[in-house]
Amino acid sequence: MSALEQLNGKLLFAIPKKGRLKEKALSLLDGSDVQFNRSDRSDIAFSNNTPVALVFLPASDIPAFVGRGKGALGITGSDCILEYESKEPPTATSGVEQILDLGFGRCKLQVQVPEKGEVERPEQLVGKTIATSFDGLSRKYFRELERKVGGGGQVNGSGEGGEGKLQTNILHASGSVEAAYSLGMADAVVDLVESGLTMRVAGLKPIATVLESSAVLIRSKHPSDPKWVDLLTDRMRGVITAQRYVLCTYNVERRLLDQVHKITPGKRAPTINNLEEEGWVAVQAMVESDRAAVAMDELKAAGAQDILIIKLENTRV
Numbered sequence: 001m002s003a004l005e006q007l008n009g010k011l012l013f014a015i016p017k018k019g020r021l022k023e024k025a026l027s028l029l030d031g032s033d034v035q036f037n038r039s040d041r042s043d044i045a046f047s048n049n050t051p052v053a054l055v056f057l058p059a060s061d062i063p064a065f066v067g068r069g070k071g072a073l074g075i076t077g078s079d080c081i082l083e084y085e086s087k088e089p090p091t092a093t094s095g096v097e098q099i100l101d102l103g104f105g106r107c108k109l110q111v112q113v114p115e116k117g118e119v120e121r122p123e124q125l126v127g128k129t130i131a132t133s134f135d136g137l138s139r140k141y142f143r144e145l146e147r148k149v150g151g152g153g154q155v156n157g158s159g160e161g162g163e164g165k166l167q168t169n170i171l172h173a174s175g176s177v178e179a180a181y182s183l184g185m186a187d188a189v190v191d192l193v194e195s196g197l198t199m200r201v202a203g204l205k206p207i208a209t210v211l212e213s214s215a216v217l218i219r220s221k222h223p224s225d226p227k228w229v230d231l232l233t234d235r236m237r238g239v240i241t242a243q244r245y246v247l248c249t250y251n252v253e254r255r256l257l258d259q260v261h262k263i264t265p266g267k268r269a270p271t272i273n274n275l276e277e278e279g280w281v282a283v284q285a286m287v288e289s290d291r292a293a294v295a296m297d298e299l300k301a302a303g304a305q306d307i308l309i310i311k312l313e314n315t316r317v
């Protein structure tokens with residue numbers, strides 16, 4: 001049977017094949033118990049315990065794959081979705097639905113200019129050359145700027161979508177965008193930034209943020225198998241919650257409950273059980289992982305004892 005025939009009846013789930021989102025997306029599949037074997041270099045892998053076929057694609061191609069209804073589910077960056085939508089605006093039947101923020105792949109799309117240059121405001125870049133992989137979003141951004149400064153965006157018969165010719169020159173680069181500046185091909189760049197190190201090393205500094213991005217789970221508007229789409233979404237939500245929270249347990253005198261409740265209100269509410277010892281209770285509450293240490297300090301100061309933090313393996317919420 002050909003690979004195409006094997007795909008019949010399968011729920012196609014697009015996963016980043018390389019780059020920053022790949023490993024975390026794979027670990028999310030693992031936590032959701034979607035088991036599969038991927039032979040070397042193959043871009044399709046069949047799950048052996050769910051009706052899913054994984055399709056490995058560049059993150060930037062995933063919104064179109066799902067948005068045009070080929071894939072039912074996908075993991076990609078919200079930046080990639082907005083870039084896709086800038087070129088193929090969603091309609092009633094096409095486009096993607098964002099169903100879950102996955103909490104990784106956080107970064108910003110920023111306008112970066114020479115650290116030692118004279119440009120301090122993005123308006124000063126109108127008419128200059130900007131290197132970017134996000135040409136749709138950059139075009140939109142500079143079109144707005146040109147409208148604001150009043151110099152451009154007028155219909156002049158250029159044939160550019162009937163919206164007039166952009167004065168600013170958008171130069172497409174598919175990777176290592178900062179090199180276009182270093183090599184003298186661009187005056188500034190619009191690119192993703194996390195720590196800021198890449199741009200600093202290239203002698204660039206941020207002057208504006210176009211958008212903030214993180215990895216998201218997306219679905220098509222008409223998925224092939226809605227029941228499995230919902231089930232997999234639930235599983236992934238459970239994995240993410242398990243990563244985001246820990247379980248905090250402690251003993252405390254009942255008279256102090258109001259005080260400790262403020263420190264650990266729980267996700268819905270804490271569980272409270274009587275202890276054999278008169279006047280004492282045991283409390284269990286979910287606490288956000290990055291608040292756990294502070295919560296323990298505050299609980300101790302408030303009179304709680306035997307405070308434990310327990311990591312969650314998985315959840316259904």
Ligand SMILES: Nc1ncnc2c1ncn2[C@@H]1O[C@H](COP(=O)(O)OP(=O)(O)OP(=O)(O)O)[C@@H](O)[C@H]1O
Binds near residue numbers: 020079106194195213
């Ligand atoms: N520095 C970063 N920090 C966090 N997330 C990032 C960063 N760079 C990119 N991303 C996210 O990852 C997505 C994919 O970008 P990345 O550059 O890793 O992929 P790629 O271009 O497919 O891979 P490669 O860079 O290996 O060719 C981006 O669209 C963005 O959502």
Ligand SMILES: O=P(O)(O)OC[C@H]1O[C@H](OP(=O)(O)OP(=O)(O)O)[C@H](O)[C@@H]1O
Binds near residue numbers: 020175
């Ligand atoms: O602010 P930082 O933490 O330095 O991260 C930013 C860099 O990360 C991304 O590129 P990546 O390293 O994924 O490679 P690419 O340029 O080939 O896409 C992005 O395009 C920047 O170059």
